[in-house]
Amino acid sequence: MTVSPDRAAEVYNGAIVIDATAPMLVHDDEWPSWHRGGVTCAFATLTTSRSGANMPSTIGTIADWYVKLRTHSDRLLHATTVADIDRAKREGKLAVVFHFQNATPIEFNLRLLEIYHRLGVRAIQLTYNVKNALGDGCLERTDAGLSEFGVAAVKEMNRLGILVDLSHTGEQTTLDAMEASSKPVAFTHANVRTICEHRRNLSDRQMRKLAELDGVMGLNGFPPFVRPDTEAPTVDDLIDHLDYIVKLIGIDHVGLGLDYFKAQPGEYEQRLRTGEWKPGEYPKPPWNYPRGIDDASKLGALAPALARRGYSDDDIVKVLGGNFLRVLRAVWGR
Numbered sequence: 001m002t003v004s005p006d007r008a009a010e011v012y013n014g015a016i017v018i019d020a021t022a023p024m025l026v027h028d029d030e031w032p033s034w035h036r037g038g039v040t041c042a043f044a045t046l047t048t049s050r051s052g053a054n055m056p057s058t059i060g061t062i063a064d065w066y067v068k069l070r071t072h073s074d075r076l077l078h079a080t081t082v083a084d085i086d087r088a089k090r091e092g093k094l095a096v097v098f099h100f101q102n103a104t105p106i107e108f109n110l111r112l113l114e115i116y117h118r119l120g121v122r123a124i125q126l127t128y129n130v131k132n133a134l135g136d137g138c139l140e141r142t143d144a145g146l147s148e149f150g151v152a153a154v155k156e157m158n159r160l161g162i163l164v165d166l167s168h169t170g171e172q173t174t175l176d177a178m179e180a181s182s183k184p185v186a187f188t189h190a191n192v193r194t195i196c197e198h199r200r201n202l203s204d205r206q207m208r209k210l211a212e213l214d215g216v217m218g219l220n221g222f223p224p225f226v227r228p229d230t231e232a233p234t235v236d237d238l239i240d241h242l243d244y245i246v247k248l249i250g251i252d253h254v255g256l257g258l259d260y261f262k263a264q265p266g267e268y269e270q271r272l273r274t275g276e277w278k279p280g281e282y283p284k285p286p287w288n289y290p291r292g293i294d295d296a297s298k299l300g301a302l303a304p305a306l307a308r309r310g311y312s313d314d315d316i317v318k319v320l321g322g323n324f325l326r327v328l329r330a331v332w333g334r
Helices: 005-014 032-036 055-071 082-091 112-118 148-160 171-180 204-212 235-249 267-274 296-308 313-332
Strands: 018-022 041-047 076-078 094-100 121-125 163-165 216-219 254-256
Touching (some): 005 296, 005 313, 032 296, 041 055, 055 076, 055 094, 076 082, 112 148, 148 171, 216 235, 216 313, 235 296, 254 313, 296 313
Parallel strands (some): 018 041, 041 094, 076 094, 121 163, 216 254
């Protein structure tokens, strides 16, 4: 049974809402958007670039986050357990999950994974578009798959309770990782390649394998991954991806990973130089996120949009955060 847009707004306010990719949280003037938007939990990107994603710089970033969390303890809460996310909802705070968008901070030392876990890191993406010690990124000219080191890293992340994130990662590498993992995995921010032909999006094969592991993928609002023929997609364009996923693998395997992002001065050119971005696939900023939910403060508009497309009360709760919560419980425990 579908719900009215007014009822959907009530559903949103009562739901645990998780944005599984929020790189802009690092900026003090940006994170309040998630708080205003009624988001319960957001994954804060601690590191991406291979040029700066090493152990010393990452430890420094974590230390900076501790200061931010202490300074804004009235509105922010560091989430290392599902209970922390539940607490954030009760207290009207934004739960922050420490998230690496590149595994290079572990360098060549798997023992560092336990150190990062003890420091509060709960999600690690294997690669960021290009090759690293674990495997190939999705923009590499090759896709050789997960390395032996990568297999060992996945198994250690399973042991510790760190979510394995396969976004930005080459298709064969993701399939190998899903084969190696004993726990559910996630593509925290990725869409459907059949709808939008882009190497950052997922094939049907990847999505079916994800469902076999009871994993979840987060809908990504970054415009080039939503609709190939426009610079300004709409919220309905994004829901087209949801419809496809639901028909292919079911409502239980999709959530949100909007990836709201504004390139800092010189960042676009730097990432082109490193090869992490390619101009044909990452157009020059500024980027227009889907109209209606073009920044995190407007995410509440997503629930009525889902209702208009025929999604039920329970469906909306699952997409907003319920599916990610299920996976986090399986990976982190309570």
